Amino acid sequence: MQFSPEISILRSIIPNIGADEKLFFILLAGILKPKEDATYSWTRLKQTAAQTGEILGFTKEASSRSLKRLEEAGLVNVHLEQGIFGRPRKNWFIKPNGWSENSTTLKNFNCPLGIICLDIIHARLRHPKKTSLKNSLLLLALVLASEADETGVVTSSHSKLSQLSGVPKLQMTRRLQQLRACDFIQESIPGLVQGDFLGRVNSIHYLNFKHELFFGTGIVAEQLLLSINGSSETEQILSTFGFPNPHDRLSSADDAAKEKIGLKRTKISPGSWEQNALNTMKNITSRRYVQCGIERYAAKLLINKAKIFTTSLWRIQEDISHSEFVILLLNTQEVPNRNDSSKALMFYRLCADLEELSHSLAEKCIYKIPGSIKKTLDPRKDVYRILPSDMSDRKVVKLEMISKE
Numbered sequence: 001m002q003f004s005p006e007i008s009i010l011r012s013i014i015p016n017i018g019a020d021e022k023l024f025f026i027l028l029a030g031i032l033k034p035k036e037d038a039t040y041s042w043t044r045l046k047q048t049a050a051q052t053g054e055i056l057g058f059t060k061e062a063s064s065r066s067l068k069r070l071e072e073a074g075l076v077n078v079h080l081e082q083g084i085f086g087r088p089r090k091n092w093f094i095k096p097n098g099w100s101e102n103s104t105t106l107k108n109f110n111c112p113l114g115i116i117c118l119d120i121i122h123a124r125l126r127h128p129k130k131t132s133l134k135n136s137l138l139l140l141a142l143v144l145a146s147e148a149d150e151t152g153v154v155t156s157s158h159s160k161l162s163q164l165s166g167v168p169k170l171q172m173t174r175r176l177q178q179l180r181a182c183d184f185i186q187e188s189i190p191g192l193v194q195g196d197f198l199g200r201v202n203s204i205h206y207l208n209f210k211h212e213l214f215f216g217t218g219i220v221a222e223q224l225l226l227s228i229n230g231s232s233e234t235e236q237i238l239s240t241f242g243f244p245n246p247h248d249r250l251s252s253a254d255d256a257a258k259e260k261i262g263l264k265r266t267k268i269s270p271g272s273w274e275q276n277a278l279n280t281m282k283n284i285t286s287r288r289y290v291q292c293g294i295e296r297y298a299a300k301l302l303i304n305k306a307k308i309f310t311t312s313l314w315r316i317q318e319d320i321s322h323s324e325f326v327i328l329l330l331n332t333q334e335v336p337n338r339n340d341s342s343k344a345l346m347f348y349r350l351c352a353d354l355e356e357l358s359h360s361l362a363e364k365c366i367y368k369i370p371g372s373i374k375k376t377l378d379p380r381k382d383v384y385r386i387l388p389s390d391m392s393d394r395k396v397v398k399l400e401m402i403s404k405e
Contacts, residue, residue: 005029006121007114010146011164012099016073019136019166020058024066025075025099026142027056030125032094044079045092057128058135067092075099112150117142119217131213133182140165140175141184141213144205151385151402152207152221153296155331176205184211187388189292196286197277197350202331204292206387209402218405223387226368226397232389233294233357234287240270241281249319249349251275256349257342264319267311268353276346288391293329294358295386299399300328301362302384303377308366309359321351325358361386365397373401 009026017025032042045052053063070076079091111117120142124131131138143165147156162169179185186208194200208214209221231239249256251271273281280286301308326335329351338348365386387398 004118005034007111007118007146009099010117010121010142011111013163014073014075014099014166017069017075017166019139020062021066021069022166023135023139023142024056024058024063025070026121026139027125028052028070028076029094030121031055034096042094042096055125055128057124057131062135111146113145113148113152113219116214116217116219117145120145120213123213123216133184133213136165136167137175137178137182138213140167141179144179144185144207148207151296151299151383152209153385154205154207155202157202182211183208184213189289189388190285192286192289196283197280197347198286198289198330201289204289204331206385220403220405222373222401222403224369224373224399224401226365226399228361228364228368228394228397230394232291232391232394233354233361234281234291235391236357237268237270237273237353238281238287240268241274242270244271244274245269248272253342253346257345261319264314264352264356267356269350272346272350273353276343277350284391288388290329290354291391292388294354294361295389295397297325297328297355297358298362298365299384299386301359302365302369302399303379303382305362305366308362309356310363311356311360314356314359319352320345320348321355325355326351329354361397365399368397369399377401378403 006026006029009022009029014022014025028045032045034042047055049064049067050060052058052067053060056063058066067076071078075095077093077095079093124138133141140161143161144154144156145152147161147164148154158169158172161167162172167175176185176188180188184207185205187206189204191203192198192201209219244251245266247266248271249259249266249269251269251274253276256272280290320338323335326348327333336344336347338345381404383402385400385402387400389397
């Protein structure tokens with residue numbers, strides 16, 4: 001897929017420029033288009049720094065500072081043009097592919113919301129003073145949108161967000177909180193540190209498609225409150241602690257590794273959880289993260305109900321989780337090899353419990369979705385997502401259908 005210069009710059013890690021300067025550069029690329037010839041050169045900027053700032057929504061000082069920083073970074077060139085009278089006039093040119101020469105461009109990236117990001121950039125150029133976000137926050141919002149999946153969920157690390165946005169890593173938590181306060185981020189699930197059952201995993205952020213930035217981009221989120229009473233899925237595991245089932249799996253990872261992989265013995269395995277991942281279910285932060293993974297996978301299953309296994313069907317599946325579920329749960333393609341150790345094999349067996357609960361939740365939801373919604377769903381451009389639920393006494397499941405017009 002060929003991306004516009006604005007998105008290519010947005011998806012590039014450019015050292016030595018901050019968030020304000022990078023946003024200025026993206027907007028500058030939006031008004032200075034490359035020439036359609038073999039020179040790969042760009043049209044020149046004839047306006048002064050003050051005039052350019054007015055066009056892009058920057059003050060005179062910020063515009064001058066940004067042009068100077070971009071010149072120092074080798075991203076723009078300056079040509080002095082002497083008129084008949086007065087001092088020479090500066091003409092600014094974007095250096096052809098300068099950002100790819102002086103940065104790390106994410107060439108093989110998946111950007112499901114790339115067109116949405118471009119619409120936001122063009123809206124800023126049409127109405128430079130309309131947005132309520134400061135320039136640095138607007139750039140971070142664009143980075144989050146470019147990192148999001150098709151459901152508007154972001155799982156990138158603070159380090160990567162910092163590299164792409166120019167916001168210092170030490171300030172990232174505060175800046176994300178500011179975006180949450182202005183309702184651009186709808187929900188956030190804290191990440192986990194090393195030592196948990198899942199290892200070190202990044203925080204999860206849900207973008208709010210009803211925020212003003214998404215107006216006019218063609219993306220629509222319709223929320224459905226599905227009445228599904230009862231405990232959350234992780235609460236169902238926790239409630240079995242201390243009451244092992246006679247048909248439960250062996251709780252020791254070493255002993256379980258000696259068993260031949262076969263049918264699941266029981267719906268969930270409290271003995272195995274208590275022995276191998278007790279803190280995951282006892283710790284509210286870890287449990288909330290696991291619950292989020294269960295809900296995210298359930299939402300994916302809703303797009304194609306043929307993939308949803310009933311409890312009876314799931315019981316005849318292998319006693320280990322599928323890689324697709326583990327990748328979503330850990331938010332990485334680098335998943336453990338189940339054959340590496342007995343601990344890794346137990347990890348996949350415990351994930352099988354979680355994956356089964358995802359299928360169970362999806363099965364409950366599919367019967368609660370109104371028929372009118374099911375009829376209008378287009379799997380080619382529509383997706384579902386489930387917003388984080390209450391951890392114990394869940395009254396409703398907050399399901400959103402996201403459509404691109």
